[in-house]
Amino acid sequence: MDKPEISIDFAPELHVFVSTPRRGGWSAVRTDGSSTLGHVVESLGVPLTEVGAFETADGERLASSHVPVDGERIAVRAVVRPQPLPGPPRFLLDVHLGTLARRLRLLGVDAAYESLDIGDPALAARSAAEQRVMLSRDRGLLHRRELWAGAYVYSHRPAEQLRDVLSRFAPPLAPWTRCTNCNGVLRQADKAEVREQLRDGTERSYDVYAQCGDCEQVYWRGAHHAQLSGIVDAAVAEFGGAVVNR
Structure with a gap:
């Protein structure tokens, strides 16, 4: 059975972490069908500390624990600024x-x-x-x-x-x-x-x-x-x- 293929679009702020072919638009990524979205994104070089949200092409929010399926288009957003924390930052x-x-x-x-x-x-x-x-x-x-x-x-x-x-x-x-x-x-x-x-x-x-x-x-x-x-x-x-x- 073919491995699922998804499309990912990284926010410009995250381009420093990914290879040149994955910058500036949607790029195809083969997954193993069992890894979470968070694992997939980390495997492409982006620490999850820098990710603000995962969204489908129609704006639906996804958790990092989501397991992508074939054909999904997922935008990886950068953290919002200022980034909220529970209490004054230390x-x-x-x-x-x-x-x-x-x-x-x-x-x-x-x-x-x-x-x-x-x-x-x-x-x-x-x-x-x-x-x-x-x-x-x-x-x-x-x-x-x-x-x-x-x-x-x-x-x-x-x-x-x-x-x-x-x-x-x-x-x-x-x-x-x-x-x-x-x-x-x-x-x-x-x-x-x-x-x-x-x-x-x-x-x-x-x-x-x-x-x-x-x-x-x-x-x-x-x-x-x-x-x-x-x-x-x-x-x-x-x-x-x-x-x-x-």
Whole structure:
């Protein structure tokens, strides 16, 4: 018996994952007659984290567990932006996204980060245990079923990565409230409290400080403050947020 043949049309946003012949229109795909629609799409290179919906040619929604039959025409839609989540987004970033993690924390976004390559199973397990959105450019990682949620980071440039995540998940922004070193929450600190951690020049030049409640890292408006303020101001201007003076 011949294997079923279906037609699939991928949304333009998903073309980065599929081979050139499958971009820009309907393409024929042979299935084994028993694999689910989700499995078929993943086998063509698209992580299900990036799929917003499956629809027949007449607009009927299909579940990823649907088993396609011969002759079906199925459109694969991209995720909607902002993508809804049950509660404020919390993220987990893999070892390759350290700069993005620090920029998210700079904006007050809860962004856990693994500085060591602990392996895909451990990352997926942490995502599930802590209910964090796994951010990665590793497509294989995003195929793992254990993930609580995941998202592919489309660019390798930190500025574009940040805009991608903010536009996709619309997390509440509260700049200058998180430690960029460990993700802990910052509190205002008197100079006397943190004097032992300051160099003489810093103590003489600055009067306003913040300290992480977890790792005790001390922050002040140093030489890089203007650059960091530029990142914060641009994000708040485009995506909104409460500006906290630090």
